[in-house]
Amino acid sequence: MGLTMSQDKIRKKFNEPLSAKRIVVKIGSALLTHKTEAINKSIVERLASEIALLSKNGIEVILVSSGAIASGRIALNISGRVHDVPLKQVLAAVGQGLLLQMYEQIFHSHGIRIAQALLTRHDMEERLGYLNVRNTLLKLIELDVIPIVNENDVVNIEQLSETKIGDNDTLSALVTNLVDADLLIMLGKLDGLYSNDPHIDKDAQFIASVDNINKSILNMGGDSWSEDGVAAGYGGMSAKLKAAKMVTSAGATAIMASGLQENILTRLLAGENLGTRFYPTGDRLESRKRWMLSEIAQKGYIVIDNGAAGALRLEVNSLLPAGIVDVTGVFSRGDVIIISDKSGVKIAVGISNYNSEEINQVKGKHSGKIKTTLGYDYGDEIVHRSNMVKL
Numbered sequence: 013m014g015l016t017m018s019q020d021k022i023r024k025k026f027n028e029p030l031s032a033k034r035i036v037v038k039i040g041s042a043l044l045t046h047k048t049e050a051i052n053k054s055i056v057e058r059l060a061s062e063i064a065l066l067s068k069n070g071i072e073v074i075l076v077s078s079g080a081i082a083s084g085r086i087a088l089n090i091s092g093r094v095h096d097v098p099l100k101q102v103l104a105a106v107g108q109g110l111l112l113q114m115y116e117q118i119f120h121s122h123g124i125r126i127a128q129a130l131l132t133r134h135d136m137e138e139r140l141g142y143l144n145v146r147n148t149l150l151k152l153i154e155l156d157v158i159p160i161v162n163e164n165d166v167v168n169i170e171q172l173s174e175t176k177i178g179d180n181d182t183l184s185a186l187v188t189n190l191v192d193a194d195l196l197i198m199l200g201k202l203d204g205l206y207s208n209d210p211h212i213d214k215d216a217q218f219i220a221s222v223d224n225i226n227k228s229i230l231n232m233g234g235d236s237w238s239e240d241g242v243a244a245g246y247g248g249m250s251a252k253l254k255a256a257k258m259v260t261s262a263g264a265t266a267i268m269a270s271g272l273q274e275n276i277l278t279r280l281l282a283g284e285n286l287g288t289r290f291y292p293t294g295d296r297l298e299s300r301k302r303w304m305l306s307e308i309a310q311k312g313y314i315v316i317d318n319g320a321a322g323a324l325r326l327e328v329n330s331l332l333p334a335g336i337v338d339v340t341g342v343f344s345r346g347d348v349i350i351i352s353d354k355s356g357v358k359i360a361v362g363i364s365n366y367n368s369e370e371i372n373q374v375k376g377k378h379s380g381k382i383k384t385t386l387g388y389d390y391g392d393e394i395v396h397r398s399n400m401v402k403l
Contacts, residue, residue, distance in 0.1 A: 029283045030265070032194040034072040034153070037063060038184035040200040041078040043271045050086040051079050051111065055271065057118050059199070062277045063158065064122035071281070072153045074191060076161045076184040077115070083107030108162065115160055125157045130164040131183065143346040143363050143399065146190050147391075150398060153191070161187055185255035189262045192296075192398075196259045197280060198252055199271030204288030205253070207232055222290045225257040256290040263296030265289065312341025312368055313350045314394070321353040324360060328402055330393040331362065333382065336375040343368045345390065351400075362400035365390045 039059060046052045063073050081100055084107025085091070094100055112128050119126050129149065135141040152159045163183050181198060188196040208216040222229055233250035256266035267280055269287025280286055316324070320335025331351060343349060344367045351360045364371070371394060374382050379392035 030195060030281050032071065032265075032281060034074075034191065034193045035066075035195040035197060035281075036074045036076060036184055036188045036191070036193045037277065038076040038180060038196065038198045039078065039271060040180070040198070041082060042201045043199055044077070044079040045082050046201060046272065051083055051114065053114065056114060058274075059271060059277070060115060060118040061122065062275065064119060064124050066277060066281070067124060067156070067158060068122075072193075074149065074153070074159050074161060074187055074193065075115075076180055076187060077111065078162070078180045079111045080104045080108040080162055083110040083114075111162075112160065119158065127152050127157050127159050129159050129161045131161060131187075132164050141346075142190065143365070146399070147396070149187070149191050179251050181251040181255040182258075185258040185266075188259050188264055188266075194264055196255070196264060196266045197277065198255065198266065198268045199276065200252075200268070201270060201272060202268075203270040203273075203286070204268050205229075205232060205249070209249075219288050220285065222256075222288065224293055225253060225260060225290060229253060230257070260290050260292050261294055263292045263294050265292055311343030311347040311349060312339065313352055314339055314364075314371065315352055315354060316359075318354065321359060324351070324402070328360070328397045328400055330397040331395040331400070332379050332392060333371070333374040333377050333394055334379070336371060336394065339368050339371050339375060341368060345370075349395070351395065358403050360395075360400050360402045362395035364395055365399075366394055 037059075043055060044051050046055055063075060067073050081094070081103045084103030084105070085094065087106050087110060088103065090099075090103070094103065108128075108130070112126075115126055129145070131145060135145055149159050149161075161183065163180055184196055184198065187193075202210070203218070205219040205222070206213075206216040207219060210216040219229075219232070230250070230253050233248070233253040252268055256268065259266045267287050267289050269276055269280060273279070273286065276286065314331070314336055315338035316331065316335045317337050320331065323329055323335075324331070337354065341349075343364060345364060347364055347367075348361055349364050350358055351362060352358045366374070370386055374385050374394075377385065382392070383389040
């Protein structure tokens with residue numbers, strides 16, 4: 013595969029509507045502060061209105077939004093770029109509430125509820141945190157609430173120190189993979205990827221479509237060039253490309269486009285030739301299976317009876333305690349476990365909602381007995397179907 017597709021292939025693919033049921037939209041700082049040091053409310057209103065329309069048309073949307081520090085900077089009358097980490101934390105603490113208040117007012121006018129989720133990369137990578145964040149976001153989506161996710165700048169020193177660990181581009185990719193979204197749309201001021209920084213190289217070529225984010229593509233991001241020549245946030249083009257690679261490697265599509273264009277989200281989903289589209293490089297199920305098998309060491313086994321095994325082989329169902337006959341190994345809530353039948357044949361792997369001692373106490377019992385047995389519960393399922401992969 014080459015770096016870019018032929019024009020015919022690009023045209024054919026772009027003209028086809030994207031069949032995305034669940035999407036993550038990331039809005040960058042440069043876009044939110046377009047033509048002002050403050051948050052550009054007209055841009056927020058326009059994009060939020062589009063997201064509201066998509067939501068009402070049955071598309072599940074998670075919004076990853078920058079802008080907390082910019083909001084705090086204006087509120088405290090501090091101009092220019094801030095480098096002092098403690099001051100950045102103060103600005104984030106002041107600005108996050110103001111940013112959310114703006115989103116609350118706009119989405120409320122469309123009859124849509126929102127919820128705030130402040131995360132760090134550690135929340136996403138640590139096993140128990142992964143499970144808790146995933147379950148919370150999926151439940152919000154189920155209840156037709158739009159989650160608005162942001163990096164927790166008040167505690168996340170990595171981002172505020174301007175390292176390449178914490179940024180909302182990376183966060184948006186992690187969220188995309190976390191909730192099994194079909195598509196990540198990263199909106200900034202630039203209309204997509206160029207072969208070089210277009211602010212300094214007038215001969216830089218626009219890249220409309222990428223099959224494989226290899227080393228040559230990653231090098232196009234350079235070391236530091238931003239969307240407008242002056243970095244308003246911390247991601248930069250390099251971070252966006254790495255985020256796109258993370259998403260496409262897991263089987264989803266990523267798009268980098270300008271949020272300054274009218275109806276950008278609707279037009280992208282309709283298949284218009286806008287922005288740079290990065291195509292998946294792996295099968296979605298296989299990617300998740302590899303993650304289950306390699307990224308988190310398996311801590312134990314659960315053996316299930318013939319009835320539960322037969323049902324699980326037919327389709328991916330949540331595993332309830334009633335079908336469990338034995339537990340092997342010591343593991344914690346959030347660990348990956350292997351589910352096998354009584355003869356030892358592996359059926360699936362999944363993330364456990366309960367630890368090994370708790371499962372031993374409730375095995376063979378109806379889900380309604382979990383709370384009366386343990387005194388608490390984390391849900392009816394030992395392993396939820398959304399956290400399970402059949403083998």
